[in-house]
Amino acid sequence: MNALDKLLGGRQGTLGLALLALLILVVFPLSLDALRLGMIGKYLTYAFVAVGLVLCWGYGGILSLGQGVFFGLGGYCMAMFLKLEASDPQSTAIQSTPGIPDFMDWNQITELPALWIPFQSFGFTLLAVIAVPALLAVVIGLAMFKRRVGDVYFSIVTQAIALILTVLIVGQQGLTGGVNGITDLKTLLGWDIRDDSAKLVLYFINAALLLGCIVIGKFILASKLGRLLMAMRDKEERVRFSGYDVASFKIFVYSVAAVFSAIGGAMFTLQVGFMSPSFVGIVPSIEMVIFAAVGGRMSLLGAVYGALLVNYGKTYFSESFPELWLYLMGGLFIVVVMYFPNGLAGFWDSHVRPWLRRLARRRAPLANIPAPAPAATQSEPAKTLEVQP
Amino acid sequence: MEWLSEFGAIAAMQGFNGLSVFCVLLLMALGLAIIFGQMGVINMAHGEFLTIGAYTTYLLSSLTLDYFPALQPYYFFFAIALSFVVAGAVGWLVEWAMISRLYNRPLDTLLATWGLSLFMQQGFRSIFGAREVSATPPEWLMGSFSLSDAIDIPRNGVFTMALTVLMTGAVFVLLYRSRWGLQVRATVQNRMMSRAVGINTRKVDRMTFALGCGIAGVAGAAFTTIGSTGPTAGSLYIVDTFLVVVFGGAQSLFGTIASAFAIAQTQSVSEFFMSGSMAKVLTLSAVILILMLRPQGLFTSKVRK
Numbered sequence: 001m002n003a004l005d006k007l008l009g010g011r012q013g014t015l016g017l018a019l020l021a022l023l024i025l026v027v028f029p030l031s032l033d034a035l036r037l038g039m040i041g042k043y044l045t046y047a048f049v050a051v052g053l054v055l056c057w058g059y060g061g062i063l064s065l066g067q068g069v070f071f072g073l074g075g076y077c078m079a080m081f082l083k084l085e086a087s088d089p090q091s092t093a094i095q096s097t098p099g100i101p102d103f104m105d106w107n108q109i110t111e112l113p114a115l116w117i118p119f120q121s122f123g124f125t126l127l128a129v130i131a132v133p134a135l136l137a138v139v140i141g142l143a144m145f146k147r148r149v150g151d152v153y154f155s156i157v158t159q160a161i162a163l164i165l166t167v168l169i170v171g172q173q174g175l176t177g178g179v180n181g182i183t184d185l186k187t188l189l190g191w192d193i194r195d196d197s198a199k200l201v202l203y204f205i206n207a208a209l210l211l212g213c214i215v216i217g218k219f220i221l222a223s224k225l226g227r228l229l230m231a232m233r234d235k236e237e238r239v240r241f242s243g244y245d246v247a248s249f250k251i252f253v254y255s256v257a258a259v260f261s262a263i264g265g266a267m268f269t270l271q272v273g274f275m276s277p278s279f280v281g282i283v284p285s286i287e288m289v290i291f292a293a294v295g296g297r298m299s300l301l302g303a304v305y306g307a308l309l310v311n312y313g314k315t316y317f318s319e320s321f322p323e324l325w326l327y328l329m330g331g332l333f334i335v336v337v338m339y340f341p342n343g344l345a346g347f348w349d350s351h352v353r354p355w356l357r358r359l360a361r362r363r364a365p366l367a368n369i370p371a372p373a374p375a376a377t378q379s380e381p382a383k384t385l386e387v388q389p
Numbered sequence: 390m391e392w393l394s395e396f397g398a399i400a401a402m403q404g405f406n407g408l409s410v411f412c413v414l415l416l417m418a419l420g421l422a423i424i425f426g427q428m429g430v431i432n433m434a435h436g437e438f439l440t441i442g443a444y445t446t447y448l449l450s451s452l453t454l455d456y457f458p459a460l461q462p463y464y465f466f467f468a469i470a471l472s473f474v475v476a477g478a479v480g481w482l483v484e485w486a487m488i489s490r491l492y493n494r495p496l497d498t499l500l501a502t503w504g505l506s507l508f509m510q511q512g513f514r515s516i517f518g519a520r521e522v523s524a525t526p527p528e529w530l531m532g533s534f535s536l537s538d539a540i541d542i543p544r545n546g547v548f549t550m551a552l553t554v555l556m557t558g559a560v561f562v563l564l565y566r567s568r569w570g571l572q573v574r575a576t577v578q579n580r581m582m583s584r585a586v587g588i589n590t591r592k593v594d595r596m597t598f599a600l601g602c603g604i605a606g607v608a609g610a611a612f613t614t615i616g617s618t619g620p621t622a623g624s625l626y627i628v629d630t631f632l633v634v635v636f637g638g639a640q641s642l643f644g645t646i647a648s649a650f651a652i653a654q655t656q657s658v659s660e661f662f663m664s665g666s667m668a669k670v671l672t673l674s675a676v677i678l679i680l681m682l683r684p685q686g687l688f689t690s691k692v693r694k
Contacts, residue, residue, distance in 0.1 A: 063496045143677075149684040152431055152495050156631045157677055163628050164673045171666030282628065286503055293500065326511035333504020337497045338490060 016301050017214065024207045024304075034196045041203040041271045043311040044210055046071075048264025050291040050303035051213055052257030057289070058297035059221060060253040061151065061233030066158030067261045067288050069165050070133040072280035074262025076169075077132060079182040079275040080116060081125035082193075086186045102184070107174030115175065122189060129266045130259055137258035141251030148247075159282055166281040181276025185269065193270060206267045210304070213260050217300045220256065229253060261288075290329075293336050296345025305344055399661070402541070407657035409546045409615060412553040415649040416608030417626055418633040419560055420601030422645045425634055427577045427597050430488055431499040434506035435630065436623025438602040440513060441479060442472035442609020443524075443618040447517075450524035450613075462527045469552070469610045476606025477599045484598040489591065506624065513620035523617035530614055545614040552611050556604060561642060563600075573597055632676050638686030648687060652676060 028040050049067050056062045089098040095105040100112050118124045140161065144154050169176045177183070185193070192198055220226055232239045232246055240246045269275045278284065287310075295306020310332070317325040340347055421435050446468040453464040483505065491498045526545065533543040564570040572593050575583040584590050605623075612622065629652065637648030652672060659668040680686070 057496075061496075063499070065499075143681045144684075147681055147684045149680065152425075152429070152499070153635055153680070153684065155496065155499060156431070156628075156635050157680065160628055160632055160673050160677060164670050164677075167666045167669050171664060171670070286500075289500065323511070323515065326507050326514075330504040330506070330508030330511065333507065334487065334501050337501040337504070338487065341494075341497065 013218065017211070020301050020304060021211055024210070025204070029200070029203070034199065037203060038199055038271065039315065040308070041199070041206055042268065043308050044206055044304070045264040045268040045271065046288060046291055046311060047210055047304040047307035048213060048267070049261040049288045050295060050307045051210070051217055051300050052260035053289060053292035054297060054300050054303045055217055055220065056253045056257040057292060059226060059229045059233065060250060062250055062254055063151065063155045063289070064158045064254065064257065065155050065282070065289065066162035066285050067257065068280045068285035069162050070137065070258040070261035071265035071268070071288070072165065072275070072277070073133045073136065074129045074265030075269040075275040075279065076176070076182065076265075077119070077125055077128040078266040078269040079185060080119040081122060082185040082188060082269065083182050084116065084120055085188070086184060101177070101182070103177045103180070104174055109174045113175055129262055133258040133262035134255050137255040138251055141247075141254045145247035145250040159285070162280060162282050162285045166277045169277040169280065179277060181274055181278070183274040185273050188270065194273065199271065202267070202271050206271060209263055209267065213263065214300050214304070220253075221300075225249065290333055290336070294332065294343050296343030298342055299345030302343055302345030309344075404654070404658070405542060405546060407654040408550060410657060411650050411653035412549045413608055413612055413615070413626065414629060414633055414653055415553055415646060416556060416611060417605055417630040418637070418645050418649050419557065420604035421630055422634045422637065422642070423560070423564070423573070424598055424601040427573055428488070428594050429495050430598075431495060431502065431631070432601070433499055433502040433627065434483070434509060435602070435605055436625070436627040437506050437509040438476045438480060438605035439609040439612060439623035439626065440509070440618065440620065441476045442606030443613050443622060444513065444517060444609075445472045445475045445606065446610045446613045447522050447524040447618055454525060462529060465527050465530070465610075468524075469607055472606040472610040473603040476609070477603030480602025481595060481599040483602070484595045488598060489594070510620050510624065517620070519620060521617040521619040524613040526614050549611045549614060552607070556607060557646065560604070564642065569593070569596065632673065636676050636680060636686055638688040641686075641688040644686060644688030
């Protein structure tokens with residue numbers, strides 16, 4: 001029990017995690033209708049990315065502006081499998097080449113491209129959702145961190161990679177579905193993923209996976225590795241001179257973040273039913289950073305709340321006041337970065353928790369004292385505060 | 390021999406196209422490079438300063454058309470100067486209100502200026518509308534010089550090029566021949582030491598930022614002769630510009646020029662052989678690969694940190 005406590009970050013951490021689990025596993029499913037719950041499910045897939053960013057940006061100091069790349073890769077891997085299942089020869093009989101996805105037929109492709117063939121197997125797809133982004137992250141990491149490319153340079157390069165992948169996906173229409181992405185996904189191994197009961201099951205799988213990722217994240221941070229990450233972020237040279245291979249730690253944490261994002265992407269495809277390049281590019285990638293920033297770059301749980309809040313705000317404002325949303329989003333970036341660099345979690349720790357503690361202290365003595373005269377109550381709080389050690 | 394001259398003509402025109410892209414990239418990158426080189430600040434809103442310049446030019450152009458049609462041939466020179474001043478002034482304000490509070494947090498400036506760019510884009514959209522507008526260029530900028538039957542060189546391209554050369558020259562003189570430039574170079578090399586010998590690095594920073602933004606404004610004025618202006622006109626160039634700066638080595642004027650040239654020419658020459666999107670992918674990938682080999686950029690000044 002002690003080890004578990006330590007892993008989850010003491011009593012506070014366990015309590016926080018339990019509260020989050022209660023919220024997404026019990027409160028949301030009980031209180032929201034299917035449509036709203038589906039939206040929460042969508043937001044929670046972004047939370048995977050935000051949790052990954054807390055690890056690699058908040059603790060590791062590696063600001064990746066291209067997490068959309070991994071989100072997209074995971075999503076596309078899953079979408080390719082689902083699309084192949086949706087385009088069996090019977091339902092695509094009207095095409096000039098039955099049995100291949102419709103957009104390929106529109107682009108005069110007559111047989112399944114080699115890239116798509118392995119995605120006929122579900123096992124391979126599950127493997128690819130994890131392995132493809134991890135591999136790409138390792139390659140990028142090897143190329144950048146081994147060569148000691150600096151923080152800012154790395155951010156710009158990841159941004160360029162996001163641009164490259166978007167241009168590639170949009171440009172290779174026959175292979176990827178172009179700007180529309182991969183749409184019309186229907187079943188997963190014969191199980192219709194579009195009806196409400198399936199969506200509910202997917203929501204719970206998604207929530208469980210997210211909680212799993214958070215626990216893995218906590219495990220990493222509680223270990224010696226977490227200490228090293230922070231040391232590296234603050235004084236990289238010193239860690240290097242102490243004999244650690246800084247690059248491999250960076251590659252590791254970057255890859256973990258990539259895999260988390262990819263799981264989120266795959267769950268996005270399953271829940272929302274399509275994948276498109278609009279989740280890959282520069283703008284979505286940097287928006288994902290703001291989820292982590294709002295929630296608190298140093299808090300795994302905060303990242304989830306950040307993703308939920310920002311996305312809820314985005315949906316609400318872009319429905320009701322589309323003009324206002326970009327102002328708010330821009331303002332949010334500026335205000336959070338300038339005044340709340342530790343986000344909501346930091347605000348909680350520095351303002352809300354001390355306030356709660358004061359409140360609790362104030363309550364406790366008052367309960368024992370028999371009701372005093374009205375004039376005395378006024379000064380009571382100040383007095384009790386002085387009495388407290 | 391017929392095909393050879395035709396090929397030569399196409400190559401020349403394509404090369405010239407590349408030069409136009411090069412000019413806009415270089416004008417953007419000049420400002421960004423001195424800001425990044427000196428202050429280590431990544432200004433994600435740099436593209437929006439180009440847009441400010443472009444809208445300033447557009448406003449001035451419609452004003453002259455409406456009220457002083459006689460001045461129409463000359464307004465463009467005022468527009469360039471005004472774009473510089475307006476963009477520079479906004480830059481000065483931004484540095485004062487935002488950047489100066491975020492020193493030593495380069496990754497945070499990156500995010501904050503991204504927010505600023507969103508804010509400014511929406512601002513342009515509210516003021517000027519979402520549709521693209523175009524300034525009316527003066528008569529003498531229209532048309533083209535015909536060098537031979539096959540080769541046409543557009544005048545606005547030549548003008549933009551001349552402007553770019555002029556601006557680059559001006560920046561060179563400012564940086565290497567003026568007292569302010571001396572202070573900037575000292576701050577780049579060693580901020581602490583410069584402060585110790587009495588340079589007000591805060592002031593130098595503010596001027597540098599304003600100047601960089603002003604140059605982006607000039608790029609915006611030049612941009613109106615090539616294309617029309619929309620709220621997101623500047624952000625289209627921002628990633629390319631960053632790569633130019635990073636690729637060239639942030640502290641070297643020559644490196645910035647060389648890398649802007651290399652990236653623009655690779656882009657437009659490879660567009661001749663493949664689709665535009667694949668050319669872009671190829672160019673960006675090549676830059677990333679080379680960056681891997683030379684992490685500090687092509688040209689770096691050897692400074693001990």
